[in-house]
Amino acid sequence: MADLQIEKFGQKLRFRVCYEVGFACPDIDDLVQETLRRFLEATRADKLRSEEAAAAFANGICRNVISEYRRRLYRDAPMPEVIPEPSARSLPETEQFELRQALDEAMKQLSPRDRLVLRAFYLEEQSTEEILERTGLTLENLRVVLCRAKERFRQIYSRSVQYRAASNH
């Protein structure tokens, strides 16, 4: 696995681990590293059946690492439920401010109807049919609303990743 691939894979594992243990868990990096270590070790030992199965294999390892961590933690002290992610705390204040502004701007660019649609879709978990009926949109309209909103947030996310990378150097 090339360095770049490992870095990307590490990001995905980090997301997966954070999803499971919460974003405020102090041991996220250790869990990601341990998963990566076991995965690379298994790959070197030719334990991976096929390239296609790599993601599922890594997911299995990640699950085991988290389970072991939880068992260890429960033995010592009770662990709280998932804690919400703190907002971009690792970024310098100016960059946090810029990102906050970009996010606010992205939200402002959404029309009231689009916000209603997005909230119904993402937060209220209404079915596509319900949303179409409630708003009078066609499926194509809905797809456009989703794609437009997602594109803005994808750009902001990439910018925050670049900021993080730059501030780490």
Place this chain on the structure above:
Amino acid sequence: MEKTFHTDPVAREHTFARYLARTLSTSAAEQLENHYLGCDECFEELRATKLLIRELGGMPVDSAVERTLENVMESALESALAGDVTVIRFTGSAQLTCSSSDLSALVRMVDTRGDTKVLIDLQKVSRIDSTGLGMLMRCYTHAVRNAGVLKLLQPTPQVKRVLSLTKIDSIVPTFEDETAALLSFRDLG
């Protein structure tokens, strides 16, 4: 999953939303994880969705939209008077989590009312996370500051476990039986 994901973005977004809200079944969540760990495109989309959902959850809503949401929110809760105790109940299955509208509805109901004796029935609450716990404590503090009392009724086993782990049940009185809970308010006069 791969085929559906790359041909039907609406279905993909639905799956992402349910995954992030933790309402996806275990097997479907595992399938999604197996997929995004190997697919850069879906991983980027998932991260963007997460950011979008976080912003949607915290954004101020327009008054017209807010009114619609208010109606939806309030219909999820009902309150009734039992003597001088206000009993707040969820009318359907509810979750007290950061992305749930049930939580905002509950906080709004407790905050805006002047009741001094409040009993919250948690019978229909299937999940609670740290945001929900924080908000419950906020309701409790609000009641105490206004010389009131707040108690909890019939938490489901999962919620009970969290209340016990965080030791909140030792601060906020919790009851299994409604009559006993109502009687406990009488001792306060």
